[in-house]
Amino acid sequence: MIKHRYLPMTDQDQSEMLSTIGAESIEALFADIPSSVRYPGTLSMSKRLSEPELLKHMQILAGKNADFEQNTSFLGAGLYDHHIPVVINHVISRSEFYTAYTPYQPEISQGELQAIFEFQSYICELTGMKVANASMYDGSTALAEAAALASGFTKRKKIIISRTVHPEAKEIVRTSAHGLGLEVVEVGFSDGVTDLQELASAIADDTAAVLIQSPNFFGCIENLKEIEPLVHARKTLLVVSSNPLSLGVLESPGVLGADIVVGDAQPLGIPASLGGPTCGFFAVSEPLMRRIPGRIVGQTVDRDGKRGFVLTLQAREQHIRREKATSNICSNQALLALCASVYMSTLGKMGMQEVAKLNVQKSHYTVNHATAIGLNKMKLEFSSPFFNEFVLQLPQGTDIKEINNMLLEAGFIGGYDLGVEYPELQGRMLIAVTERRTKEEIDQFIGTLEAMI
DSSP: OOOOSOOOOOHHHHHHHHHHHTOSOHHHHTTTSOGGGSOOSOOSOOOOOOHHHHHHHHHHHHTTSOOTTTSEEOOOTTOOOOOOOHHHHHHHTSHHHHTOOOOOOGGGOHHHHHHHHHHHHHHHHHHTOSEEOSOBSOHHHHHHHHHHHHHHHHTOOEEEEETTSOHHHHHHHHHHHHHHTOEEEEEOEETTEEOHHHHHHHOOTTEEEEEEESSOTTSBOOOHHHHHHHHHTTTOEEEEEOOGGGGGTSOOTTTTTOSEEEEEOTTTTOOOTTTOOOOEEEEEOGGGGGGOSSEEEEEEEOTTSOEEEEEEEEOBTTTSOGGGOSBOOOOOOHHHHHHHHHHHHHHHHHHHHHHHHHHHHHHHHHHHHHHHHTTTSSEESOOSOBSSEEEEEOOTTOOHHHHHHHHHHTTEEOOEEGGGTOGGGTTEEEEEOOTTOOHHHHHHHHHHHHHHO
16 A cells, blocks of 8 residues: 555545534534625636646746746846855755744754854844844845834934835835834935935934935945934934845945844845745844844853853743833744855855955946947936946836836846836836846847847
């Protein structure tokens, strides 16, 4: 007899279960639900499939996806096509990692706790901050949690956010702020970066925090050195959302005076997966340590002097009195944080710098090639320095949605249509160029785009 690890319910199973609970039929189980609210007949669904049929069907559906393997991607806007070392999947496929949840019992969770501890340590080194937590859902929710922390710490209710922050992150901040009774004020931009004069005018004594993204949604690098004194002059907290890969070449936000540094770890070995999930990170200066959301894993020694790891701080309502809790975030992204840890340990300091430099060099080559071959049809929208993403201005009247459809037919995933979120930037395309893009791919993309406009 062939033993299967899983067998669907048989008629005999169904009969035995009904007999055990004393029901005459499946229909009898739903007798208490009025027929007027029950769906009559059978739902319009496909017939059940055998395992081989199901696998084939799912492969056909998956083949319809315009993914990064079938198409050359120049789309970023928050999710990027970076190289993922094969060792990452090998490590995270170990059952003790992919089945792990919150490590409540340290005596049986040392591997998971150490993995989280290493993630925290890497994030602190990257961001220049003193303390990092055990990971957040994603960069956007981490930014919203930072706004909440700032309000609780300063006892103020006003949050200032730059218009150059990712539009989806801004919406999440506003949603979170509504529930907390916070006021969110948005300041504009000039030449692709936060307008410093408008920012200075907006900051007041009731401002809890200023939220800045650098590199920002347009790919431009914000001048944190000039922003920091404007913020701290009013005893306001400076929150910086950062692309962690860019910190391989840029000065860390902590060194530049940030109080809270958040971001999304997706560029660090986490696949885009057609939209997620990803993993956020959250790091703070030492005075804010006890207000950090989620949990912190710490290193200690047991009674024999052997190194061990424990949950040091847990500031959520499940662990402490509800009124003392700093956040209601109730899980973490430990598996994806492990992806990031393996990525950073695999590349090392020099590797991180090399990958970051490749992103800078290839994106700048793309701009130079586009503006040269475009014969004034394609122009760089902003002159501010950028990392691996930039805004390309196409001829007036260009329908970017139509252009992207044509690019997809040619085998390219085009850039993001900025006109969707920024009406004043109609006809502008946000293009991302990572280390995966070859010179041939870049040349072909720009040549194809130039021929379409």
